[in-house]
Amino acid sequence: MPDRAAQITRFLAQAGWGEAQRAPLAGDASARRYERLTQGAARAVLMDAPPGDEVMRFLRMARWLRQNGFSAPEILAEAPEQGLLLLEDLGDGLISRLVAQDPTREGALYAEITGFLLALHRLLPPDFLAPLDGPALAELLRLTPEWYPVLSRDAAEALPELIAQHYAALNREASVTCLRDFHAENAxxxxxxxxxxRLGLLDFQDAVAAHPAYDLVSALQDARRDVSPETEARERRRYAEATNLDLPRFEALYALLGAQRGLRIIGVFARLCMAMGKAHYVDLMPRTWAHIERNLTHPALEDVARTVRAAFPAPTPDLMQRIKEQCAQRPMH
Structure with missing residues (x-):
């Protein structure tokens, strides 16, 4: 394989950015790496990713979003076969950062998030998106017992099908475009x-066609920051009313998808620590577990709640420490 640094240098030179100053940007949970480029008054972002389908999915989704008036970054140059993209720099105004600086802005900024989702969901999803239906939701959950400690293997193995059954019973909506990893550090x-x-978008290559509540719960039950209960309740209700959804059934689906997402996330966080050496993700588990427990108080999910409690222990300090002791010790299959 060609030397990566030389490959990047050639790519930037061919794109007209060979003289740019380069500075690393904070990474995420993936194998992608980002740099901010500055050349005179101009700025851009270099994405350095493993070559493959993920880069092509990013390109397809970015172009679809931009064609429909949304602020995905403009593609300035591309070499997807090398895993290299040069992107428009959308700046530093992450929603998470702005709310941390001024908590009084939370309500207004999360209202913008809901407004974006309402606009996105009025469009037919592009035909290249994979469906995230009941069986797919179940399949995603099979990761968790591979990495997170298990109390009962039987309960853990029964849980995915149970969640798929509840989803089939509750869902009456057509699927919409969901960015999937949609939260305040990606907006x-x-x-x-x-x-x-006005809402800039990052990290949408894993977009799927899913239930309208999926991205809403992703944004409002954020593993990385606390969203106030008032904001969560208001935006959930606002979305349901704006789309004429039956609020009790919508809230049951919201709770079900929140529980499914949370359970997968704790498995992903354990894997990020044990396989990739990213121990700081373990520290996010208690907030995610609190979301799971709150979702499972919904009366429609009593059997799901019993099965989850039988299957998995809470992330106590001792359990989290045991996971961290295995940091970077287990290779991914």
Whole structure:
């Protein structure tokens, strides 16, 4: 394989950015790496990713979003076969950062998130998106007992099908475009733009066609920051009312998808620690577990709640320490 540094240098030179100053940007849970490029007054972002389907999915989704008026980054140059993209720099106005700096902005910024989702969900999802239906939701959960400690293997193995059954019983909505990893660290505020374009979008290559509640619960039950109960309740209700959804059934689906997402996330966090050496993700488990427990108080999910409690222990300090002691000790299959 060609030397990566030389490959990147050639890519930037061919794109007209060979003289740019380069500075690393904070990474995420993936194997992707980002740099901010500065060349005179111009700025751009280099994405350095493993070559393959993920880069192509990013390109397809970015172009679809931009064609429909949303603020995915413009593609300035691309070499997907090398895993290299040069992207528009959308700035530093992450929603998470803005709310941390001024908590009084939470309500207004999360209202913008809901407004974006309402606009996105009015469009037919593109035909290249994979469905995230009941069986797919179940399949995603099979990761968790591979990495997170298990109390009962039988309960852990029964849980995915139980969640798929509840989803089939509750769901009556057509699938919509869901960005899937949609939260306040993947959304930016762009006040100089208009309408839904004021929300900048990152990390959407895993987009799927899923239930309308999926991205809403992803944003409002954020593993990385606490969203106030008032904001969560208000935006959940606002979404249901704006789309004429039956609120009790919608809230049951919201709780079900929140529980499914949370259970997968704790498995992903354990894997990020044990396989990839990213121990800090373990520290996010208690917040995620609190989301799971709150979702499972919904009366429609009593049997799911019993099965989860039989299957998995809570992430106590001792359990989290045991996971951290296995940091970077287990290779991924």
């Amino acid at each position: 930016l505020w762009l006040p100089d733009r208009q309408g839904v374009a």
